[in-house]
Amino acid sequence: MTAERHCPALFIGACASGQGKTTIVAALARHHRRQGRRVRVFKTGPDFLDPMILERASGAPVEPLDLWMVGEALCRRKLYEASGEADLILIEGAMGLFDGAPSGADLAAAFGIPVLALIDARGMGQTLGAVAMGLMHYGAAKGIEFWGISANRVASARHAEMIAAGMPPELPYLGPIPRLEAVLPSRHLGLVQAAEIPELDARLAAAADQIQDLALARLPEPCRFVPPTQPAGGTTLLPAETKALQGLRIAVARDLAFAFIYPENLKLLQALGAELIFFSPLADQCIEADAIWLPGGYPELHLTELAANRAMKQSLHAHARAGRPIYAECGGMLYLLERLTDHQGQTAELIGLLPGEGQMQGRLAGLGMQSLVLPQGELRGHSFHHSTMRTPLAPVSFGRRQAGGQPGEPFYHCGPIRASYLHLYFPSAPRTAAELFMVS
Template identity: 70%
Template sequence: MPSSKTHHCPALFLTACSSGQGKTTVVAALARHHRRLGRRVRVFKTGPDFLDPMILTRASGAEVAPLDLWMVGEALCRHKLYDAAGEADVILVEGAMGLFDGSPSGADLAETFGLPVAALIDARGMGQTFGALALGLACYRPALQFAGIAANQVGSARHAEMLAAGLPDAVRYLGAIPRFAESATLPSRHLGLVQAAEIADLDQRLDAAADQLAGLALAELPAPVAFAPPSSEPEPLRPWLAGQRIAVARDAAFSFIYADNLRLLTALGAKLSFFSPLTDTTISADAIYLPGGYPELHLQTLAANTSMKHALRTHVAAGRPLYAECGGMLYLLEQLTDQHGQHANLVGVLPGRGQMQARLAGLGMQALRTPLGCLRGHSFHHSTLDTPLTPVAFSERQRDGRRGEVVYRVGAVQASYLHLYFPSAPRAAAALFQ
């Protein structure tokens, strides 16, 4: 039976007027700040993302899950927030892009769940115009609960005075965040932030970032939000994968995995194990899951591990399922060339070659319709693929319904650039491994 108890928990949705305003760094700093005060912190990330949640997990000390009205769905988002409110002392939600960007947008999410909104504006090269932007964000959608505006990347005390002078009295000022020192910044590369496990001094950086929020209104405990119990329980899952042994690649080269995907596979009856294509030499499973990641950064190591390549070819030759996403698909190709022109011969169970590009080659929410349900997910890649394979299916782009990414199938191998969110269609997700 669904719970009838409303949970009250301080919560804040932190957004901005665009990408690149420093949202992840500030949310990570806030999470570390509250955690250092002994509070139980739960952080969520709006939209599809793998890299930011790695950083936010380290900052908060708890798993960071996606919230998205389209990919995850309103019902599951409501369950996630309700459960978090029942166990946490504060909930932080990081928005994606700008507050009103996309459909559904971050503003849609905040309004749906009654989350107070704090907006961040990168104030470099800006004076009193800061107030005009702040007023626009605060008033553009009156139904939003607007908590206030914070200025980021503030250069000096004089700069902070100029910003505050231009802010209308109707907009609460949450403070001026000084420009982060190098020791408090988060390094990035072509797909976004560097993976948390690769940043040796990440905890020191997070502590330094938290220190810079000291004394700001932004760092105060937000107002409590009432999270009503969901009106219904999730649909019961059947054991479609009962007894199925699924080996999941997980290492520095393959780490773009939604924890919700793994939980779902387990709930469907699968027994999960993990292996590293970088270092392991053997694999034994009924099915294999090769998620996305950074194979291009580990080309020579992957190519040199001939034992693993042989093990994967043996698995495929036996007719056992292998499902690969994005970077996992690139690993299955005959050859991959990185951005510097260096190439390597890889597994070779998919004919063709991949080429890393300097610019983004695919981006956006997409859906994959199957006879067993519609799986939702996203595309985000900097590579192109040259293959003689004939597509067996295409995804649909969420924004316009037009043809999206290609799906390939060779025997029991299924591969695509898509990153799928399995809970969006559990039966269809199970079929990927059967």
């Protein structure tokens, strides 16, 4: 019988987005790693950018935890496995602690993980205590255990005194966090990719230096992690499924333009028997494979280079003419269009395997959890994009929004090409994911 495990763990949440969660989690991960501890970091909800930073900080892959997209059974399994190899587990929340259904608070309560709540102190003094009290009382009703509350981005010693004066004595206040240097720059989809941040390791080291003597840098008490009692939903592969992609060579685009990939998606394709190779639409001239995956990313930031690589365009056209599958998500779908216009109004001719054009917008154009129901099953994932597209193609189906079940993003099937704005989490329905890369 598998035994329960104990490992220190913290859920780092906040009262809203933009409170500095990723910077603090990255600083904590780097600090504890420098102490010789093995650190595993998870990110609540769908995200590609924060995990890139957190992986650099912790030295280990960062996977999503989400009670809807990933499922409670697989979340439990991930945490149990991490508790057997780590000295500390950190989970970064998304948005505010109680935002979403299920929320980060629901995740923390489900697995008995104490919460460190961050509150951005800019523009606040004694009122921060009232906000903290509200979080505590609201969380207590939901079964949340608070490990501590910290005031983030505190400007000065006087500012810290004002905050402390308004803090109720019964709250586990851990004290102020000074305004750290600008560690993590951002752009329209969130943080800048780790590979694009100059001297990122030096920035992470500096952040770790600034928090190493604070109360929140101490090692929390161990949490209890029980063995999974049921299979992890759709991720349990039947014997026949383990060979669903046997002998198939799948080429995955991965460079600065296309990098939004869940590590578990790659692992699942390999578990299904596929051989994975990686290529760069920015730099490579051709690709030979049985199927191609074009994930999301930032094609709009690399229009000139993508348009200039005509050899890759010819290679993709040859692949499609041969009837070999191409699966494209979000930015990958935009890359397959005839034209794409960026935020500055610059337009470039792209691959042209899908009729139509894309246009970057100044505001969010799509956001939220959605599932994609196909004949083989239901894949879960999410939508998050700042572009719109016009195409004469008729969708073969639509995503289904998590809230209300209303129609979501259109899903296109044009010859060997399957494409949508959705970022799908393959382990939610392995057999269905395999079909995306098979000849129909």
